[in-house]
Amino acid sequence: MKIKKMGKVLIALDYDPTAQKVAEIGYSLANTMDAEVCLLHVILDQMYYSFTGHVTIMGFVGDQTAKVNTRTANEEKKTAQQFLDSSKKHLGDKMIQTIVVEGDIAKTILKTANTMHADLIVMGSHSKKWLENIVLGSVTHEVLNDTTIPVFIIPTKKHV
Numbered sequence: 001m002k003i004k005k006m007g008k009v010l011i012a013l014d015y016d017p018t019a020q021k022v023a024e025i026g027y028s029l030a031n032t033m034d035a036e037v038c039l040l041h042v043i044l045d046q047m048y049y050s051f052t053g054h055v056t057i058m059g060f061v062g063d064q065t066a067k068v069n070t071r072t073a074n075e076e077k078k079t080a081q082q083f084l085d086s087s088k089k090h091l092g093d094k095m096i097q098t099i100v101v102e103g104d105i106a107k108t109i110l111k112t113a114n115t116m117h118a119d120l121i122v123m124g125s126h127s128k129k130w131l132e133n134i135v136l137g138s139v140t141h142e143v144l145n146d147t148t149i150p151v152f153i154i155p156t157k158k159h160v
Contacts, residue, residue: 006033010118012040012109013087018124018156020090025154026122027091038097038116039087041080042108043073073102106142113149121149124156 009030013019023039030037077100084098101108113121125140144151 004119006030006035006119008038008116008118009033009035009120009122010038010040010109010113010116012042012121012123013084014041014124015083016124016126016156018126019087021156022122022124022154023087023091026152027093027096029122029152030120031093035119036095036097037091037093038099038112038118039084040099040101040109040112041084042105043076043080043100043102044105077102106139106146109139109143110147110149113147118149120152121147122152122154124154126156 009026011023011026011030013023027037080100081098084100088094088096088098099112101112103111109121109123112118121143123140123143125138140151140153144153
């Protein structure tokens with residue numbers, strides 16, 4: 001029996017500070033398998049980015065206050081690309097691919113994984129409270145339910 005090698009790993013990242021953990025573990029896993037790595041950020045909607053505060057993740061520094069509602073789609077894509085470029089630099093591998101796409105998060109992760117023929121999807125689970133999951137849905141849950149590609153989920157819940 002011939003076992004298929006995991007050749008491509010898609011790592012989905014958001015602006016949450018836990019993205020660093022997801023990127024590092026996902027990259028380490030892909031590196032262990034000698035697989036190609038692609039970092040993906042999905043832009044959902046301007047309202048999705050309507051949080052305030054200062055973000056510092058893997059060398060990416062951004063002020064997400066006030067300007068967020070006045071950004072154009074091109075500005076949002078540019079910011080997302082800077083975030084992925086910073087993440088790539090943090091991981092220290094110039095061969096990492098990066099993709100920024102607009103759309104429904106779960107559907108776009110799945111479409112991108114299928115298009116690039118990914119062998120594994122890596123993503124974090126923010127472990128929201130049950131009510132938030134019912135009201136907002138869970139991207140991780142939706143990806144798991146709608147894919148035939150293996151998914152490696154990294155729990156990012158903060159332990160108190």
